[in-house]
Amino acid sequence: MNTIEFRSDNAAGVAPQILASIADANVGSAIAYGHDDVTAQLEQRIREVFEHDTARVFPVTSGTAANALALTALCPPWGSVLCHTTAHILNSEGGATSMLGGGAVMKGVPGDDFRMGADALRTALASITWGDPHHSQPSVLSFTQPTDMGTIYPVEAVTELSAIAKASGLKVHLDGARFANALVALGCSPAQLTWKAGVDAVSLGATKNGGLSAEAIVVFDDAAADELVYRTKRSGHVTSKMRFQSTQIQAYLADDLWLRLARNSNDRMVELAAGLQELSVEFVNRPDVNMLFARMPADAIDHLEHAGLLFYRMGPETIRLVTSWQTTPADIETALSHFHAALA
Ligand SMILES: Cc1ncc(COP(=O)(O)O)c(C=O)c1O
Incomplete structure (x- = not known):
């Protein structure tokens, strides 16, 4: 049976250009622990x-690791991190930030469309x-950004909430984790969506979008960057062959x-x-990027599974449906024919 992958963009493979870059970096030797040329050039490229x-x-x-380390470099052990109630850092990282942050806690702030609202943030700040x-x-x-439920914050909202x-x-x-998906959807620059917005x-995720276990913490705050030199090492994240991640x-x-x-x-x-809209399928979220949560009868879901669609219940x-860099127009056409049959 031919399957079509909608479980996660993590399930997709590695982009050929990225795989080739690993082979290209595998020439001769290089000094370890990020003191190599590829890593030095990466910093310039990020700038x-x-x-x-x-x-x-x-x-x-x-x-x-990127989230927990970045957050603990910004948050003292007695501090709290405010995020939306559905945030990955709050619900899906096993308390990594609290562990690495010496007990720093995470607090959920509500808001429509799975995004923190300005009034809810003001209330959270006023309530302590x-x-x-x-x-x-x-x-x-x-x-x-994008949210765990596939919605995005416009640049103006990031600017307002940051202020x-x-x-x-x-x-x-x-x-x-899916920063590139947000950039493309918003049509803005990396600077506009980050430091210019506060x-x-x-x-910075890459693994979900074609990388091979490579993410990066990009820091604009000098004090946090100075701390990360030590925090990354103490938590075991200064890899000896860092050049293969940097490349x-x-x-x-x-x-x-x-x-x-x-x-x-x-x-x-x-x-x-x-x-799916043509088939009157009910959406839980507005799919601003590559993720859709959809409601349908359980027997239709069973039908889709038997037809070879891979997704999370x-x-x-x-169900949750996630497209990736590898999904083709033909995959979508075939998937839609299965939805048509399942909902008939
Ligand atoms: C929004 C978001 N942040 C962070 C992560 C964590 O990434 P990893 O699974 O590589 O630790 C994920 C993974 O699914 C995610 O969806």
Whole structure:
């Protein structure tokens, strides 16, 4: 049976250009622990891409590591990280930030469309007693961009929420596990969506969009960057052969590969969502990028599974569908014919 992959963009393979970059870096030897030329060039490249002269970059091997390390460099052990109630850092990282952050806690802030609302953020900031050691002190605001439910914050919303947080002395982090998908959907520059909108540190994902276990922490805040030198090592994230991670991120950014791969994922979702709308399928989220949560009868879900569609069941009548850089127009056409039959 031919299967069609909609479980996760993590299930997709490695983009050929990125795989080739690993072979290209595998010539001769190079000094270890990130002191190599490829890693030095990566920092320069990140500065160009983010239009920021002093940005620093720390390659790591997972999105959880990028988030936890970035957040703990911005948050004291007695602090709290405010994020949306559905955020990955709150629900799906096993408390990594609290562990690496010496007990720093995460607090959910509600908001429509799986995004924090400005009023809810103001309420969260007003509801604690500042300076009272009985309360974790809000120290960081973290966006998930795109959100775990496939929606995105417009640049204006990132700017507004960051300004509210900064007025209370918070730092701002962005979980960009699918950052390229957000950039493509918004049509803005990396700088506009990050430091120009008040963001101090970004977890820049690549693995979900064609990389091979390569993510990077991009930091605009000098003090946080200085801490990350030590925090990455102490948590075991200064890999000895870092050049093979750095080269992946280099290849990812070269010739706009990251944007081209993300555009494919997003465009395939546009086609899938349009076809499902014609079939009157109920959507849980607005699929701004490459992720759709959809409701349908359980017997239709069973039918789709038997037809070879791979997806996650999120509840008895809810499924998650994720497109990737590898999804083809033919995959979508075939999938839609299965949906048609399942819902007939
Ligand atoms: C929004 C978001 N952030 C972070 C992560 C963590 O990435 P990793 O699984 O590489 O630790 C994920 C993974 O699914 C994610 O969806």
